[in-house]
Amino acid sequence: MRTQVCIIGGGPSGLLLSQLLHTAGIEGIVLERQTRDYVLGRIRAGVLETGFVDLMRRAGVSERMDREGFVHDGTLIAAGDEQFRIDFSALTGSHVLVYGQTEVTRDLYQARDKAGGTVLHECSAVKPHDLDTDAPYVTFIQDGTVQRIDCDFVAGCDGFHGPCRQEIPLDVRREYEKVYPFGWLGILSETPPVDQELIYSNSDRGFALCSMRNANLSRYYIQCSLSDAPENWTDDAFWAELKTRIPTEAAERLVIGPSIEKSIAPLRSFVTEPMRWGRLFLCGDAAHIVPPTGAKGLNTAASDIHYLFEGLSAFYADNEDEGIEKYSEKALARIWKAERFSWWMTNLLHRFPDQSEFDIKMQKADLAFLRDNAAAQQVLAENYVGLPY
Ligand code: APR
Numbered sequence: 001m002r003t004q005v006c007i008i009g010g011g012p013s014g015l016l017l018s019q020l021l022h023t024a025g026i027e028g029i030v031l032e033r034q035t036r037d038y039v040l041g042r043i044r045a046g047v048l049e050t051g052f053v054d055l056m057r058r059a060g061v062s063e064r065m066d067r068e069g070f071v072h073d074g075t076l077i078a079a080g081d082e083q084f085r086i087d088f089s090a091l092t093g094s095h096v097l098v099y100g101q102t103e104v105t106r107d108l109y110q111a112r113d114k115a116g117g118t119v120l121h122e123c124s125a126v127k128p129h130d131l132d133t134d135a136p137y138v139t140f141i142q143d144g145t146v147q148r149i150d151c152d153f154v155a156g157c158d159g160f161h162g163p164c165r166q167e168i169p170l171d172v173r174r175e176y177e178k179v180y181p182f183g184w185l186g187i188l189s190e191t192p193p194v195d196q197e198l199i200y201s202n203s204d205r206g207f208a209l210c211s212m213r214n215a216n217l218s219r220y221y222i223q224c225s226l227s228d229a230p231e232n233w234t235d236d237a238f239w240a241e242l243k244t245r246i247p248t249e250a251a252e253r254l255v256i257g258p259s260i261e262k263s264i265a266p267l268r269s270f271v272t273e274p275m276r277w278g279r280l281f282l283c284g285d286a287a288h289i290v291p292p293t294g295a296k297g298l299n300t301a302a303s304d305i306h307y308l309f310e311g312l313s314a315f316y317a318d319n320e321d322e323g324i325e326k327y328s329e330k331a332l333a334r335i336w337k338a339e340r341f342s343w344w345m346t347n348l349l350h351r352f353p354d355q356s357e358f359d360i361k362m363q364k365a366d367l368a369f370l371r372d373n374a375a376a377q378q379v380l381a382e383n384y385v386g387l388p389y
């Protein structure tokens with residue numbers, strides 16, 4: 001087989017890139033390790049920056065997102081029983097769209113199918129070769145047969161645990177990591193959300209987040225120990241703990257119900273530099289991870305895809321290589337700002353095991369300053385709705 005861009009990974013990054021390339025008449029093949037159902041079974045966040053929404057519109061995959069997505073003009077920040085609102089619209093003139101990543105991925109799969117795109121599932125032993133030449137290729141096994149795809153470029157959209165990042169030689173690759181000393185225990189419940197907007201809550205017992213997927217599907221998280229496990233928590237225990245961590249008036253109106261999903265996610269900040277090696281370009285979780293506190297995971301993947309799509313389009317349309325030459329530099333410039341914001345939100349809202357009384361006082365002062373100062377709220381709002389590409 002031969003194609004122009006071989007995309008390793010059929011998550012949101014790989015699928016969005018593949019669909020955008022298709023709109024520019026650029027051929028791509030997506031190689032995904034798992035089945036489609038497995039990929040669609042993942043529960044992920046669902047807060048989309050306008051940059052991501054614009055990319056989906058440009059890719060022609062926005063009809064259901066625009067119909068079913070919820071525009072959020074602000075978010076609520078709680079500290080104990082106190083709560084205040086960050087008004088995205090008033091502060092930035094912009095907003096975010098709440099629409100589950102699972103639905104984004106589903107829409108992208110359907111768009112690829114409709115366009116006759118090639119997405120190969122259950123591909124194992126996927127390996128890129130000759131990345132430092134102008135004739136790279138990728139080998140993989142599907143249905144027990146070793147196959148080869150010759151291509152011009154390889155997009156490593158294979159997530160944090162994929163192999164592409166390791167293709168960058170150790171003497172070239174720099175990795176930056178911060179692992180947080182807690183996780184998020186999350187549940188999905190077929191109950192109405194506790195509020196119209198998200199509630200990020202800092203409480204003496206730890207962080208909590210009240211989020212949603214639609215008018216009858218809610219997503220809640222509580223900070224938990226890394227040694228904890230979902231099976232340690234009955235639904236009743238989860239709801240009781242959540243109620244202690246959000247403002248009383250929210251706890252009193254909280255509608256509880258059986259969880260349909262319960263899991264624990266670790267929190268880490270991670271960045272790989274550079275994000276390019278020869279004809280290999282890393283995108284999304286393959287290159288970087290953010291703690292979910294700032295809702296940036298999918299949105300940082302989006303700006304990578306934007307820069308790479310622009311670069312590849314210019315290469316094929318005008319034989320211009322500046323875009324691909326500057327991909328890593330441009331992508332990382334925005335990634336580090338998203339890492340900073342996610343790290344800052346995480347430090348603002350969580351209880352750290354080694355926190356001193358003074359540290360807690362500093363956190364409370366930070367929250368009070370954010371509550372009282374328009375400039376501080378503007379900084380949070382501009383980062384949350386998404387910095388410019
Ligand atoms: N070969 C082929 N596919 C692979 C391989 C491999 N060796 N290793 C991993 N993959 C696939 C995974 O099965 C997954 O479907 O690559 C895909 C990577 O998808 P994601 O991990 O979702 O990463 P990305 O597409 O960059 O999306 C980032 O997903 O995890 C969330 O919080 C993250 O919201 C962010 C978004």
Ligand code: PHB
Nearest residue numbers: 045046211292293294295
């Ligand atoms: C979610 O709805 O899963 C969600 C929302 C906002 C976040 C993290 C997760 O910051």
